[in-house]
Amino acid sequence: MKNKIITTIAAFGLSLAASAASAETVRVGVAAEPYPPFTEPDAAGNWTGWEIDFMNAVCAEAKLDCVVTPVAWDGIIPALTSNKIDAIIGSMSITEERQKTIDFSDKYYNTPSVIATSKGSGITPDAAGLEGKIIGVQVSTIHQDYVTTHFADAAAEIKEYQTQDEANQDLAAGRVDAVMADSLALDAFVKSDACCEIVGAVEDDPAILGAGVGVGLRKGDDELREKFNAAIAAIRENGTYAEFSKAYFDFDIYGQ
Amino acid sequence: MIDWIAGLAAWELLALEPPGWGGVLLRGLAVSLQVAVGGYLLGFLIGVGGATGKLYGGPILRDILDVYTTLVRAVPELVLILLLYYAGTDALNQIMILLGAERVDISGLAAGIFVIGVVQGAYQTEVLRGAFKAVPHGETEAARAYGMSPLQVLRRITLPGMLPHAVPGLSNLWLIATKDTALLAVVGVAELTLVTRQAGGTTKSYFLFFCAAGLLYLMVTLLSNVVIRLIERHARRGIPAVR
Amino acid sequence: MSPEQRRWNEPHRLVLMAIAVAIVLFAAYNMRWDWLPRYSGKLVSGVGTTLWLLLLTSVLGFLIALPLGLAQAAGPVWLAAPARAFCTVIRGTPLLLQLWLLYYGLGSLFAYWPEVRQSWAWPYLRSAWPYGVLALTMSFAGYEGEVIRGAFAGVPRGELEAGRAYGMSRFTVFRRIWLPRAIHRALPTLAGETVLQLKATPLVATITVVDVYAIISRVRQDTYLTYEPLLLLALIYMLLTGVLVLAFRWLEARVPVKGS
Numbered sequence: 001m002k003n004k005i006i007t008t009i010a011a012f013g014l015s016l017a018a019s020a021a022s023a024e025t026v027r028v029g030v031a032a033e034p035y036p037p038f039t040e041p042d043a044a045g046n047w048t049g050w051e052i053d054f055m056n057a058v059c060a061e062a063k064l065d066c067v068v069t070p071v072a073w074d075g076i077i078p079a080l081t082s083n084k085i086d087a088i089i090g091s092m093s094i095t096e097e098r099q100k101t102i103d104f105s106d107k108y109y110n111t112p113s114v115i116a117t118s119k120g121s122g123i124t125p126d127a128a129g130l131e132g133k134i135i136g137v138q139v140s141t142i143h144q145d146y147v148t149t150h151f152a153d154a155a156a157e158i159k160e161y162q163t164q165d166e167a168n169q170d171l172a173a174g175r176v177d178a179v180m181a182d183s184l185a186l187d188a189f190v191k192s193d194a195c196c197e198i199v200g201a202v203e204d205d206p207a208i209l210g211a212g213v214g215v216g217l218r219k220g221d222d223e224l225r226e227k228f229n230a231a232i233a234a235i236r237e238n239g240t241y242a243e244f245s246k247a248y249f250d251f252d253i254y255g256q
Numbered sequence: 257m258i259d260w261i262a263g264l265a266a267w268e269l270l271a272l273e274p275p276g277w278g279g280v281l282l283r284g285l286a287v288s289l290q291v292a293v294g295g296y297l298l299g300f301l302i303g304v305g306g307a308t309g310k311l312y313g314g315p316i317l318r319d320i321l322d323v324y325t326t327l328v329r330a331v332p333e334l335v336l337i338l339l340l341y342y343a344g345t346d347a348l349n350q351i352m353i354l355l356g357a358e359r360v361d362i363s364g365l366a367a368g369i370f371v372i373g374v375v376q377g378a379y380q381t382e383v384l385r386g387a388f389k390a391v392p393h394g395e396t397e398a399a400r401a402y403g404m405s406p407l408q409v410l411r412r413i414t415l416p417g418m419l420p421h422a423v424p425g426l427s428n429l430w431l432i433a434t435k436d437t438a439l440l441a442v443v444g445v446a447e448l449t450l451v452t453r454q455a456g457g458t459t460k461s462y463f464l465f466f467c468a469a470g471l472l473y474l475m476v477t478l479l480s481n482v483v484i485r486l487i488e489r490h491a492r493r494g495i496p497a498v499r
Numbered sequence: 500m501s502p503e504q505r506r507w508n509e510p511h512r513l514v515l516m517a518i519a520v521a522i523v524l525f526a527a528y529n530m531r532w533d534w535l536p537r538y539s540g541k542l543v544s545g546v547g548t549t550l551w552l553l554l555l556t557s558v559l560g561f562l563i564a565l566p567l568g569l570a571q572a573a574g575p576v577w578l579a580a581p582a583r584a585f586c587t588v589i590r591g592t593p594l595l596l597q598l599w600l601l602y603y604g605l606g607s608l609f610a611y612w613p614e615v616r617q618s619w620a621w622p623y624l625r626s627a628w629p630y631g632v633l634a635l636t637m638s639f640a641g642y643e644g645e646v647i648r649g650a651f652a653g654v655p656r657g658e659l660e661a662g663r664a665y666g667m668s669r670f671t672v673f674r675r676i677w678l679p680r681a682i683h684r685a686l687p688t689l690a691g692e693t694v695l696q697l698k699a700t701p702l703v704a705t706i707t708v709v710d711v712y713a714i715i716s717r718v719r720q721d722t723y724l725t726y727e728p729l730l731l732l733a734l735i736y737m738l739l740t741g742v743l744v745l746a747f748r749w750l751e752a753r754v755p756v757k758g759s
Contacts, residue, residue, distance in 0.1 A: 032444035032446070032450060032454075033453070033454065033457065034454055034457045034458050036458075040458055041280070041451075041454050041458065042274065042458075043274035043275045043276060043277050043279070043280060043455075044274040044279070044280075045279070045280050045283060045451075070444050070446060071443075071444045072442060072443050072444035074716060074719070074720060075338075075341075075342065075443060075444070075719075077723050078342050078719070078723070078725040079342070081723075081725065082342050082343075082345065082346040082725060083346065083349055084342075084345065084362070098723070100723075101723040102723075134625075139716070139717075139720055140720040144720075159627075159707045160707060160713075160717075161707060162705060163457065165457040166457070166603065169457070169460075169462070169603060169606065169607065170606060172607075173606040173607060173609050173625075174609065174616050174621075174625060175606060175625040175626075175627075192460075193460070315509065315511050315512075316511045316515065319511070319512060319515055320515070327733075327737065329694075330694075330736065330737045330740035330741065331698070331733045331736045331737055331740075332697075332698035332699070332700075332701050332712075332736055333698060334698075334701045334702060334712070335701065335712070335729060335732050335733050335736060336733075338729055339726075339729045339730070339733060342725050342726070342729075343725065343726055343729070346725075431590075431591075435592070435593040435594075436593075437593075438593035438594075438595045438596055439593075439595060441595065442595075442705065449593060449595055449596050449599075452596070453599065453603075456603065456604075456607075460607065461607075462599075462600075462603045462604045462606070462607040463600070463604035463605070463607055463608055466596060466599055466600035466603070466604045467600065467604070469596055470588075470592045470596055470597075470600065473591060473592040473593060473596065474587075474588060474591040474592055476591075477587075477590070477591035477592075478587075478591065
């Protein structure tokens, strides 16, 4: 028994020491919850998706040793500021509010925000259409901000979910009448589930919806930011970006 | 209705090899058990130290230990986990930097063990303190009168004497430790409950996967119960049954 | 407590208290609390939800625990076995998993079952709190059921036999001796179980029930603060636990637990 305890402590200490040795690598935080088609775990326990491909391309370009580190989405910014991860590649939109706490690289994709409902609901993507409805959104997202700013008075209730997946799940189960999210994420969902359809994009509000998705970085980590910016520009330039995107989308998601 | 049953019984999703998710669940279970065992042992070390401090320590130490056990037992584990997971590891790094050392990278696993250990430590302190005090004073005094060294008294009298009183509480805490690991899902540690949710989310077979994970947890509990019963019988030998 | 009654005004305690006050002052001045007024109303209603959940599920859970315990202690096999299985399953799996199984698992089944959506129960089934209440109630019933079983089994046989000897019917013995004695024996555990129940309530925030934990999560997401909201949350739960413990101490003083 005593020996066992000692070995366990030794192993514990070793694992700490081992992880301390590899501190030069860039720990890239992704949301621990599936967010298809951008990040999702497969049955073998690996992370796959467009953003994982993007990360691999950017890190190869910038000669960084990136490791995927899944973190709970609602704690992903605290994880960055408290040094658990070094960068966030998690479809995080660049907003003024977030820029008070963290820095961002240049954007790497930009898509509109849309509303999805069950088929034939007749709901329109505006305050009048959502009158008296229950809206589901993922917490800590621009969509949550948008819904609470623009639809709080009209909607009967705004339900906040830890993951987009759960919000979609409750839309399919009929527990919410509408969800608001990124068009590509909802596109993947309505293709996989026959229950629902996208009814259209919401009116733009740049102050809330931001200017595209960027890599989240600690404030003052300028060296890393420059590396990411250069690499993003380079993979746009040399066609790598278009190459790995083909498998997911039939248009350029980089936006204007 | 047919769809419903088909959705419930998509057994091939549980296959051990991809595309089945059985292997992922088992790896999640392994992480859960690692955290539970590590946290429990860390908690035991804290518990032994805490109980000793509470019984023999000076007034300051005793008060600090009282604050520790009271605080930990009054705040929900979920909140403690969030606090310790973010603040605890951050504070450790601040100290390391103050000491001029490299920032250590604390894995989710190590942080989980730390968190469960701190929570378990408070409860185990109380259990062990109670068990220590249950050993009659006369027995230890008699042993000392026979000329035994303090270590001998501990090994021959105190430990065997306290064991029957400590085992029920400690085994109960082990069962709690295995279940508390599920709370780490909330901070994103890939233990059984989180990978179950990932599997459910990706395949849309929530019901199947949650039931499967429930069975795994239940198996851990039932197996633990068997082992606990054996230990209890061993610890209580020579003591008449109470019930 | 320790045998020698310790006093609050010993010199080392004064020093410790001064340190504690210093830490609190440091936190108050050096951390960001400007968000507090904006959320105070929501926090109060969140605490209300938490307490309401606690009260409802503890009372319901205790009422279910009585037959569960009785079935295990004295029921025929066809009642005792399911009751035992229920307690084992509830106690053997994490509450978080039970909660998600009920909410997301059942939710995904409803999608295959359109009749449910037409039924009168749908407005309840589509909201989150019934699942939270159900899971917390079952959890309380499972743990307390085990306690009640022991309480029923622990009532001395002689008392029951004495009741029979007085010519009481089996039911009268149950009503006048067995049940009150068992509840009496179970009461001291209630305080501990209720504190555990309070500490289990924040889990319902993961299925979109808006309790005090959910409000604090909201603050964390809005302000990106790591520590302040969580520290406040810990303080709130500590106060609630303290009040709960004092309330039970007061109650126990009123209901003397003699004998046993």
